Amino acid sequence: MATRVSEIMSTRVVTIEMDDRLTIVKEIFDSAPFHHLLVIENDSLQGVLSERDYLRTLSPHIGSIGETERDSDTLQRRAHQVMSRDPITIAPEADIKTAGQLMLAHDIGCLPVMAFSKIVGIITWKDLLRAFCHDELVPQQE
Incomplete structure (x- = not known):
């Protein structure tokens, strides 16, 4: 039987608001x-706001001796200015192969897990890799 997303997803999901500043994102x-x-x-x-999206937005001079006011102003941008919109999602009952195929097809690192229009978890490429490697290491019962 195929492993379901709900079996390996993280249910501890951190959310931010659209108007939260990148200073909050940095702290998280x-x-x-x-x-x-x-x-x-x-x-x-x-x-979805990935760490990669966040880092791409920041000035490379943040925290350095060469930091200017213009550099530090990048931290005042809002989450909605940096996030990826219209995220691809998956249902908790979907199998993990489908999750992997979606991530590869859309070149993304995570899928929010939704049930009845509510966020119930998140699954990342690391979760999938861990599950696939675990399946290889543990002999299947027949």
């Missing part, structure tokens, strides 16, 4: 072991 990414934030408005998923 600096202190947390994950690389994707779900952006919501009125409890509805609007986008």
Whole structure:
């Protein structure tokens, strides 16, 4: 039987609001072991903000001796200005092969997991890799 998304997804999801500033995003990414934030408005998923999106937006001079006011102003941008819109999502009952195919087809690193229009989890490429490697290491019962 195929492994379902719900079996390997993370249910600890961190969300931010559309108008949250990148200073908040920086604090989260600096202190947390994950690389994707779900952006919501009125409890509805609007986008995904990856650490890569965030870093691409920042000036490379932030935190250096050459930092200028213009550089630090990049941290005042809002989440909705940086996030990826119209995120590809997946249902918790979908199999992980489908999740992997979606991530590859859309060149994305995570899928918000949705049930009845509510966020119930998130699955990343690392979750998939861990599951596929675990399946290879543990002999299947027949």
